[in-house]
Amino acid sequence: MTESFSERLAFARRHRGLSQSQLARASGLVNDQAVSRYECGRQMPKTEAVVGLARALRVSVDWLIAGRGRGPTVTP
Numbered sequence: 001m002t003e004s005f006s007e008r009l010a011f012a013r014r015h016r017g018l019s020q021s022q023l024a025r026a027s028g029l030v031n032d033q034a035v036s037r038y039e040c041g042r043q044m045p046k047t048e049a050v051v052g053l054a055r056a057l058r059v060s061v062d063w064l065i066a067g068r069g070r071g072p073t074v075t076p
Contacts, residue, residue, distance in 0.1 A: 006041040008064055008071075012057040013039075015072040026056035 013023050013035075020039070021032040029052035030038075030045065037043040038053075045053065054061045060069035 003067070004041065005044065005065060006039050008059075008067060009035075009053065009057075010039040012059050012064070012072045016057055018056075023053065023056055027052035028056075029053075 013020070016023075018026065019032075020035040024030050024032040024035050027049065029049045034043070034045070034049070035053075038045055050061055050064060054064045057064070057072070059071050062069035063071045
């Protein structure tokens with residue numbers, strides 16, 4: 001199981017088959033450098049960015065932040 005926000009973010013992004021740039025564009029709120037900083041654990045996003053990332057990744061905000069709730073699933 002993924003333990004930290006940064007690990008969950010990277011896991012969910014890879015699970016969806018997105019690059020950091022693609023995730024940044026899909027979120028509509030951050031750039032690819034920010035996604036990189038979040039995944040490396042160098043920076044935590046603001047709440048609005050977390051919501052956009054969760055929406056783009058199709059996971060719950062609670063899962064992304066704390067590992068509880070709806071995580072990545074296979075979609076047809």
